[in-house]
Amino acid sequence: MKLAMQKQKNISSDVKSGVSELDELFDIIESLRRNWTKAEEEAEKSRAAKPPEAQTATSDLMTPTAASSKRRASSPVEQGAKKKVCETGNMHRCTTADLLLPQIMLEHEVDIAVLSEQYASPSAGWFIEDLSSTAAIWCKEISKLHVTNSGAGNGYVWIASHRLTIISCYLTPSDTIAGFQAKLENIEDLARQISGNLIIAGDFNSKAMEWGSRTTNSRGQRILDMAARLGLVVANVGNKATFRRPGCEGTIPDITLVSESYASNIREWTVLEDYNGSDHQYITYCVGETNTSATKYNKSSRKWNARKLDRPKLIAKIDENESNHEEPNSARLKIQITLRRLTQACSAAMPRIKGAHPKKSVYWWTDEICGLRQICIKKRRKYTRARRTGLAIEEHAEYKEAKRILKTVIQKSKKEKWEELRRDINQNPWGLGYKIVLNKLGARQRPPELSEATMENIVNTLFPTHDLRADREYIEENDLPPSFTVEELKAAAATLKNNKAPGPDGIPSEVLKVIANERPQVLLNMYNVCLCE
Known part of the structure; x- marks a missing residue:
C-alpha cells in the first residue's frame, strides 16, 4: 500500500511538472504568434503605402524574420552610421532562454549579446566564451562586428573592435570575498592593459545604491572602488529590478560600466519586459561612436586664426547669408541662425587654428x-x-x-x-x-620690485570705487524696455580686447568688432529680439 501511494505521489508530481512546462510552452507559442501577426500587419501597411508597381514586385506573404530583416535594412547600422545595439542578460542555463534569445535579438535589432550563464554555444555567428563557460559574447551576424582582438579568463571574456572594448563578466554568488576580489582584480588588470573606450557588463551579484539597489554591500563597494580607479561610471538607469524570481525580492545584479569619456555615447539603456525564459530580465542599450569623434572635431577645430582675418571676405559672406535667409520670429531660433551665419562667415574669412602638439617626454626618457x-x-x-x-x-x-x-x-x-x-x-x-638652461633660469627669476605708488595704482585699477547708483525706475510688465542702439553696440564692442580666448561659440572678438562697425544690424536684431521676449 505504501509503495502504491508513493508511486501515486510521483505520478501526480510529474503531471504537475508537465502541466507547468506546457503552460510555459503555450506562453512561448502565444508570444511568437503575436510577433507573427504584428509582422504581417506591418508588411500589409508597407505594401499599402507602396505604388502598384512596387507592390507587384513584393511577395504576398512576409514572415516575421523577413519583416524584421526589412526593418533592420533601414537601421543606422545598415546606413553606415556607427551605431550598435547591445544586449546584456543572464540566461540561467535555461533551454527556453536559449531558444528565445535569437527571436528577442531579432525583435529589438540587437547586434551584440553580452551573456552570462549561457546554455549552449550557438551554431551561427561569432561566439566566444570564458574559461569557465559562465560569460560569453555573441554576434549573430559576423558582418556587424569587426573584431581586432579578443581573449578570455576565469569569469570574463572580452573583444576589441576599433576604439571600443567590451568585457562580459559573471561573478558567482557562491564565491567567497577573497575569491570575488581575486576575479575582480583580474578584470581590473585586463582593463588597465586596454587602450581606448571600455564597456564592462554582466551579472556581478552585488548591491550598490549607484545602480538602483536599496543598500550597498561589500561586493558592491569593491566594484565601485574598481570603477573609480579605472575611470568608469555606472550606465544603469532607474531602479527597475533585473532579477525576478517568484517568492523572492527583485534585485539588480546586472550592471553596465562604461568609460567616463564614452558615457555620453551609451543611450536608451532599458530593462526589457519581454518574457525570455530566464529569471533575469535582459537589458538593451545603443552604442554610438559618432558622437565622440564629432565632439572632438568641434572642440579641436572651433577656434580661428584672427591674425589672418580677411575683412572684405567676412563682410561679403555676411551680406550673402543675410540675403538668402528669412527672419525668424522666435528669439531662440534667431540666435541659432545668427550664430550659424557668423560661423560660416568666419570659416570663409580666416583659417582655423591647428591643434596643440602633444607634450614631449623628458630628455633622458627611453x-x-x-x-x-x-x-x-x-x-x-x-x-x-x-x-x-x-x-x-x-x-x-x-x-x-x-x-x-x-x-x-x-x-x-x-x-x-x-x-x-x-x-x-x-x-x-x-x-x-x-x-633646458633657459627654462631653469626663467623658473627661478625673481619678481620685479614695485614701488608703493605702483602697487596702489594696480589695486585701484583692479578694484575701482564709484559713487552710489540711484535706484532704477520701476517698469510695468506691459512696458517693453528701450531697444539697443547702434551707438551702444559700438561702445560695448570697443571694450573687447584682441588676442583673447573666445567664448563657447568660438567667434573672436576681432570679428565682433568688425561686424559692430560694418554691419551692426546683424547683432542688433538678435539682441533686440531677445530683449523683447
Whole structure:
C-alpha cells in the first residue's frame, strides 16, 4: 500500500511538472504568434503605402524574420552610421532562454549579446566564451562586428573592435570575498592593459545604491572602488529590478560600466519586459561612436586664426547669408541662425587654428625605462595583494629588485644623455642644452620690485570705487524696455580686447568688432529680439 501511494505521489508530481512546462510552452507559442501577426500587419501597411508597381514586385506573404530583416535594412547600422545595439542578460542555463534569445535579438535589432550563464554555444555567428563557460559574447551576424582582438579568463571574456572594448563578466554568488576580489582584480588588470573606450557588463551579484539597489554591500563597494580607479561610471538607469524570481525580492545584479569619456555615447539603456525564459530580465542599450569623434572635431577645430582675418571676405559672406535667409520670429531660433551665419562667415574669412602638439617626454626618457616602469607597477600591485593574505616575502623581494633595476637604468640614462648634451653644446650652442638652461633660469627669476605708488595704482585699477547708483525706475510688465542702439553696440564692442580666448561659440572678438562697425544690424536684431521676449 505504501509503495502504491508513493508511486501515486510521483505520478501526480510529474503531471504537475508537465502541466507547468506546457503552460510555459503555450506562453512561448502565444508570444511568437503575436510577433507573427504584428509582422504581417506591418508588411500589409508597407505594401499599402507602396505604388502598384512596387507592390507587384513584393511577395504576398512576409514572415516575421523577413519583416524584421526589412526593418533592420533601414537601421543606422545598415546606413553606415556607427551605431550598435547591445544586449546584456543572464540566461540561467535555461533551454527556453536559449531558444528565445535569437527571436528577442531579432525583435529589438540587437547586434551584440553580452551573456552570462549561457546554455549552449550557438551554431551561427561569432561566439566566444570564458574559461569557465559562465560569460560569453555573441554576434549573430559576423558582418556587424569587426573584431581586432579578443581573449578570455576565469569569469570574463572580452573583444576589441576599433576604439571600443567590451568585457562580459559573471561573478558567482557562491564565491567567497577573497575569491570575488581575486576575479575582480583580474578584470581590473585586463582593463588597465586596454587602450581606448571600455564597456564592462554582466551579472556581478552585488548591491550598490549607484545602480538602483536599496543598500550597498561589500561586493558592491569593491566594484565601485574598481570603477573609480579605472575611470568608469555606472550606465544603469532607474531602479527597475533585473532579477525576478517568484517568492523572492527583485534585485539588480546586472550592471553596465562604461568609460567616463564614452558615457555620453551609451543611450536608451532599458530593462526589457519581454518574457525570455530566464529569471533575469535582459537589458538593451545603443552604442554610438559618432558622437565622440564629432565632439572632438568641434572642440579641436572651433577656434580661428584672427591674425589672418580677411575683412572684405567676412563682410561679403555676411551680406550673402543675410540675403538668402528669412527672419525668424522666435528669439531662440534667431540666435541659432545668427550664430550659424557668423560661423560660416568666419570659416570663409580666416583659417582655423591647428591643434596643440602633444607634450614631449623628458630628455633622458627611453623605451627601456617605460617598459621597466610598467614591470615595476605590476610587481607593486602583486606585492600589495599578496600582503593581504600573508607576509609576501617573495613578492616584496621581486618588487624591491624591480625598483632597483628601474632606478639604475634611469641614473645610467641621465648620465649618458648629460654627456650627449655636453658634446652637443660644443657643436650647437643654441640647441637642447640652451633651452633646458633657459627654462631653469626663467623658473627661478625673481619678481620685479614695485614701488608703493605702483602697487596702489594696480589695486585701484583692479578694484575701482564709484559713487552710489540711484535706484532704477520701476517698469510695468506691459512696458517693453528701450531697444539697443547702434551707438551702444559700438561702445560695448570697443571694450573687447584682441588676442583673447573666445567664448563657447568660438567667434573672436576681432570679428565682433568688425561686424559692430560694418554691419551692426546683424547683432542688433538678435539682441533686440531677445530683449523683447
